[in-house]
Amino acid sequence: MKKLFLVFALCSAMTVFGQSKFANKPGGQFSLGIRSTTSLFSDESGTGTGFGGQFRLRFYHLLNSEWFADYITSDIENGLGNRTDYHIGWSVMFYPSFAYHQNERLKIQPYFLAGHCFDKTRFESNLFTENNIATRWSSAVQAGIGFHLPLHDRVDLSLSGQYMMHFGKQVVTNVRKNGAGTEYLFFDLDEPQGLEGHLLVTFSLNFRIADFWKNQTKGVQDKAPVMEEGQ
Amino acid sequence: MKKIIAIAFLSTAAIAVKAQDNPPADGPIVKHTLAQMLTVNATITPAWSVTLLSGGDSIKSVSGDRTNVYLHATAEYYWDERFSTRGDVYMLLNKNSDPGGVKYNHGFQVGASCHLIKGSNIDPFIGLRAGMNFTQVTPSGMSDGVVSGLVAPPAHLDPTWAPVMGINFFGEHVFHFFIEGAWMQGTYRPNIGPQMSLEEFRVSAGLGLNFSFYKPVDTVRKKI
Secondary structure (H helix, E strand, C coil): CHHHHHHHHHHHHHHHHHCCCCCCCCCCEEEEEEEEEEEECCCCCCCEEEEEEEEEEEEECCEEEEEEEEEEEEEECCCCEEEEEEEEEEEEEECCHHHCCCCCCCCCEEEEEEEEEEEEEEEEECCCCCCCEEEEEEEEEEEEEEEEEECCCCEEEEEEEEEEEEEEECCEEEEEECCCCCEEEEEECCCCEEEEEEEEEEEEEEEEEEECCCCCCCCCCCCCCCCCCCC | CHHHHHHHHHHHHHHHHHHCCCCCCCCCEEECCCCCEEEEEEEEEEEEECCCCCCHHHCEECCCCCCEEEEEEEEEEECCCCEEEEEEEEEECCCCCCCCCEEEEEEEEEEEEEECCCCCCEEEEEEEEEEEEEEEECCEEEECCCCEEEECCCCEEEEEEEEEEEEEEECCCCEEEEEEEEEEEEEECCCCCCCEECCEEEEEEEEEEEEECCCCCCCEEECC
16 A cells, blocks of 8 residues: 555656646647457456547657556456457546657657556356356456657557456356356356456547637747738 | 469559550649549458467357358548548358358458558558457357257347458559458357357459549649
8 A cells, every 4th residue: 555655656756847848738638449358367257359439639759648448358257158348437647757759750758657547247058958157346446657649630549458447246167067167157256356457458540620728828829820921 | 273363463554554654745634543542342252260269169150161251341531642531331141051051241440541651553451450340150059068058149249359451452543452351350249059160361452433522723634
């Protein structure tokens, strides 16, 4: 806990320190993006593949936010069942000031991210006579690192790795056999609440479509003055 | 078949070279650029089973021993000469009526491409896309050892992704020829019944349209 506090304090200090040098330049930028997520090292399932969308709202040059929704499907026990995760959440992204640059093309922009997520997880057994289903709602926190790779003034690729820790009712999958010896999955819902985590590697493509507080900066004119004929 | 491919390649290469001819010395300045261009393609795409990443023979493939055929439409925008974003839609045309065969395998993907040569009408590229598939198989006989019967697995949405590579040949004004290969990745995970690998190699080729939104300065005329 102390370590988390220290990391947060360090990130905050870096962002405050950087404010004097890069006052509000990319602040207010709004991006839309699509993302592909790979889920690794889950307790109850194998590698999963996901697809989703996100938007980003940048508060100022060293602080961004990411609001996302993911749909991830995974295998359980080599085809005996499936797991489907629905994530909806948000992360705050801190850009270390020593590596900050103003969206220079093909130059990596690293960041730390941390956030919170709500999840619905559905476990299903594939056997048609034993189609057990277990559903769990949980809340999660996530933290990790990542980087943007600006490809254009308006477009960037991002890659991030984060560990997501779910807190909710635990679902334990058991492999059972029916009378004929055919294996199927059975889900144990009576487990107490606990922690369960997985590593998420996310690749995203983002389009910057608006700058929400561009017009609110005093003394900045967006358009050149209109010159009338003869002037 | 090889002759046809060779002729197609040579003719498109000739068009590309012809398009690069220098303009008259007293004519307008010609700017060769792919920047700010929208291309749209629609073609018929064959696909063959590949099981390099999906576990070989341990899982049934969506292509199996047959060639799937898709209607494939693409829209791509070139932000500049190096980089473009694109959206692709696939619709399976030849469904397999055999028990357990593929009934639907439609999908969309969104992604980005990196273009390897600047200032040329020959445009090789590599890219990465991600999206979703809507897949369903026809009813098939299943048994759990005690009970057996004809079971219809429901349709399911499954995430996919694909590395892509290809080449475009930009000819005169509005047309271009393209050929590309996409290595689809994903797994169909129905609520009932066995999983199926969506891994396959899709090859698309044909003529596309391009529309330039390039805004040159007064002395520069758009070429592509």
